[in-house]
Amino acid sequence: MTEPVSVSNLNHSYDGRRYVVEGVSFEVRKGEVFGLLGRNGAGKTTIIKVLTTLIKPTSGSVSVLGYDPVRDGKKIRERIGVVQQSESYDFTTVEKNFDLYGMLWGVDKSEARRRKEELISSFGLESIRKKNVADISGGEKRRLQVAREFMHDMDLLFLDEPTVGIDVIMRRELLNLIKKKAREGLTIIFTTHNLEEADYLCDRVAIIAKGRILALDTVENLKRIYTNRTAIELQVNEANSEALFKKLSEIYGSNLYVVDNTNAVISSEDPKDAIPTIIDLASKTGSHIEYISVRKSTLEDVLIQLLSGAS
Amino acid sequence: MTFPRLVRLLYRNLVVNTDVGTIFFVVGLPTLYLVFFGYGYQSFLPGDKSYLLFLTPGILSFQTLIAGTVTGSMLWLDRRFGMLAQLLVGPFTRIQYLLGLILTSLILGIAGGLVMLVVSSVIVPHYIAPLGFGTMILAIIVGSICYGSIMLLISALVRSQNTYNSIQVSVIFLSNFASTVFYPYSENLPVPLRILFLANPLTYISNTVRDGYMGSYSALDLFQFALTSMFTLIMLLLSARAYFRAEIATT
Incomplete structure (x- = not known):
């Protein structure tokens, strides 16, 4: 039929x-x-x-x-x-x-x-x-x-x-x-x-x-398929945030979604590994992390991940 | 009982035009013209010449312009406020929608003309012979389709509200005042005005309606009627072409 x-x-x-x-x-x-x-x-x-x-x-x-x-x-x-x-x-x-x-x-x-x-x-x-x-x-x-x-x-x-x-x-x-x-x-x-x-x-x-x-x-x-991962939400001070996001994108590629010049979301399978890396990069680029959180991925993250990959 | 689609569209068009503003535009405005211009200019005329008698058939032909304006606005509003797209994803075709608009113009023109005939008969009683009445109706039919087509053409081509309003007002003004609706054509007019008068379809519609009203037919009426019909046909084809090419929604 x-x-x-x-x-x-x-x-x-x-x-x-x-x-x-x-x-x-x-x-x-x-x-x-x-x-x-x-x-x-x-x-x-x-x-x-x-x-x-x-x-x-x-x-x-x-x-x-x-x-x-x-x-x-x-x-x-x-x-x-x-x-x-x-x-x-x-x-x-x-x-x-x-x-x-x-x-x-x-x-x-x-x-x-x-x-x-x-x-x-x-x-x-x-x-x-x-x-x-x-x-x-x-x-x-x-x-x-x-x-x-x-x-x-x-x-x-x-x-x-x-x-x-x-x-x-x-x-x-x-x-x-x-x-x-x-x-x-x-x-x-x-x-x-x-x-x-x-x-x-x-x-x-x-x-x-x-x-x-x-x-x-x-x-x-x-x-x-897509949410067998965690989402790390990151908020940084505007100063040097661009340098930090650039470094993060080199590591996480399409798993990084930059919301605006101070906020980003990283999709990661292992946040225990990712968080020290993020902190380390922030320190190296002179960025100040104001907020960081880890949560289970949602359908929104699936969409963001797919769309940021597409762009 | 289910009516044919075209009848349903026509009914819808007429119902949405029964608001106070449109009714005033169709009936109130011509009545005001008749009363104010009629009595105003009558006072200038010497002897027993009746300006009201001259103006009445002019106002009847003016109804064709009003009917066309309402119809053109309808296409504009349906594009602007999504009803055109809504109807076209419903059980209607583009051609049915266009025919619905043309018929709306026709009905508004005839109905408006008849209402004005009743109003004028109170102000200036006058006998109209059956042949004269038929001539008037025929001229109003052609005029309504003519101005319906002109206004549809503008609606289909123009995308912005301000441009549409400006063009519409200009067409109304020029058609109305560079025609024989309010005063007769005269060789004493400046040349540009004479050209405007003679290029204006409302001049011929008005002349034919007036001759029907007065019962003073001549071969010229037939010629004018043929000329207006031909111009109307061209306008109808042009407006249909523009409408079929136009985007369904304006921005």
Whole structure:
């Protein structure tokens, strides 16, 4: 059976010179929450745009729900839901946004009314339902945008950073709702910067940098592979920090991630060995260590390690 | 019951344009023009000449410019605030969205024209023959598509809000005041103004609507109508080309 999404050797360039997506291949299985993780400009949104038929890929083979996005875009769009990264709403009341969206999708009037009430309630939009979207906060707009997408039926949902601007409690409720939808059989592609979210929600994640997939696996496996190490967090005085970080990078290479000119994280298998080395180098370069700590690596460290390696 | 996609888009376009600001722009502003300009200039005219009677068909044709402006702004706002992209990842095609906008311009132009006809009949009662009424509606249809296309072309080409606003205001001003909406064309005008008058589609739309209103048709009306239709077709093709080439979202 064909997987809901199958991407093979996808390449995309907007200007014909620089590729923003290069050699990307992955499959998304039915009913799974698949995460695309990466920094800004990594290529996540471009991949989503190709899959949702907004742009034609430069090359590569893509199948969404068994259809080719270039040839059968309309058939795909009838069966997908998309929450874009950028805002999208009509300048009318919150309630009317639901009504219009249901109408645009051809949802039966009584069913649309039922869904609207359910979504307004579950997304905590009751108090602002009569307000114009121009008068509500950024977080409320985002909630409206995500909630509105559930007005229609779909087989595949794209969520491009859906939780940006949403408060902690509502974010958790939203993630739970997405989890529930996935359990009911909905396939979800989810992009985020927030690793906690990916950890909580995604069955598998692809870590992307500069348009390429650096790692693709279940969250558990990624942690097992990359976090069988410890993270040494280091804070130094600004004076001579550059010299220290240079020396450290000669030893630790891509295992060193320089956060800014006073902070760095080193991924190490053996901190007992690493710490004396760091102290020794600090002394030799005339740097003053203000803070040093050792902790177990997290998914964030996996991402940092992979991304710093890529850069 | 599910309506065809184009009807759904059209309904959405009309609903989002029922805010107070747009309604004022479509109905209130032309009414103010009619009242203030109508009575203001009437006081200058000697004898029993009615400026209000002259201005009414001008204001009806002015509705085509208003309808086009609302439609152009709609594409601009949909690009700026993400609804164009949202609709295009939904069950709609680019061509359906474009047709939806053109039809919106058409409906706003006709509806606005009819409302102004009712308003003007209170201010200056006047009988319009059925053939004249048909001529007026036909000219308003062509005018609405014409200005809808011009404004869509601007919306599709321009990327920044300030530039868009500046161009839109300039087009409205030039179209409105370098046309026969408010005053007749005269050979006594300075040459640059005469050129502007004659190059302006609103001049011909206004002339045709006025002739329909007054019941004074001539072969010139047919010629003007053909000329405006041809210009409209060119504008429609250019705007469609620009729209299909434009990025879906502005920055």
